Amino acid sequence: MRRELSSVDPSKKWSGPVREYDLIKELVVAVVVVGLLALTLAALFSSPDEKALTMNSWSHEAPADFVQTAAAELAGTTTSASYGPPYNKNGEGQNIGPINLSKLAGVRIPIDPANSFVIEPLKSQSDPITTAAVSQWLAAPSKEQSSWANAYSDALLKDGKALTLTDAAGMYGPVPTLVTALYAMAKSGALDGALTTSDTTLPTNFTKPLLFLGDSGTYFPDKASAQHLSGDQWGVMNETGSWPGQSWLWLYSFWYQIEPFKSSGNADILVMSLMGILSLGLLLLPILPVLPRIPYWIPVHRLIWRNWYNKKKN
């Protein structure tokens, strides 16, 4: 059979059997059937309409977590603060062998969490106490800023439930005022607007609120886990509620569940590279060894075209 196929000259007109086939009819039937199916399923099951998580909802539902994260942003101890490229140079990013793609691309979306998430939004406030606290923070050397913010962040984490703490020992500087003012902004909804319009007037860039939410200690991770959306829960292929998700992404999700990817700090780049190699394999299927022989071992096409093969056999 292989010899037969290789002897076909693709430049010559096909001289074998032909059959009539109405492609337009098939297309119309397929579009109508799929359209009716989509409309019926949409009428019956509707679609996921999960409310967006915002600074406003975070500050109302998990206020202690919000103030702890805000203090940690000032202290520079959050995930975003040590993420590395494309946001800053404080982290390594992910490697595949000696190659670090994020470092090669560099810092393309510069974000300093203390300034971007806390100080810049607070600059829009006209309250004199907040303005004075912002000025005091900006005038202080970075070592002092770090000392204030770390002391306050540790104290809030130790307490666990407090939204603000008194500074009896004078260790926190303006940090309690800054965090409380940011919390008030979040509760009023102003922080969502300030974070999405800090770079452009149109609120279309959600990078900052998403990174800030991602730094959350419990609020964001708990919401994700409850909906089975975390990476270790096959989250890539799941949808909120009980709706089916994007099950065709199962292979991407699968690698995250097994070693060595599961515990690797470079899981994302390793999984994407592996999927790239597998996709390349699919693309190069005709010229790869062994793989093009699979249809001869598992002849599904003979089942589809059984009439033709039966006639040929007879």
Add this chain to the structure above:
Amino acid sequence: MRNFLEISLNHPAHYITFGPFSVSAGNLSIIIAMMVIFTLALFMPFPNHEDHKVKGSKK
């Protein structure tokens, strides 16, 4: 506003877990439906399959 026909799926999903695999009931039902349709497509004859003219068959 909810449609009177609507069946609500806005509640936590049921998950089936076996070893490292975990799949929601919604995803599993879609996967099974796809496999059933694929199998039917393999075995069900094309409509008017026998009526299609095959021209120039060498047999």
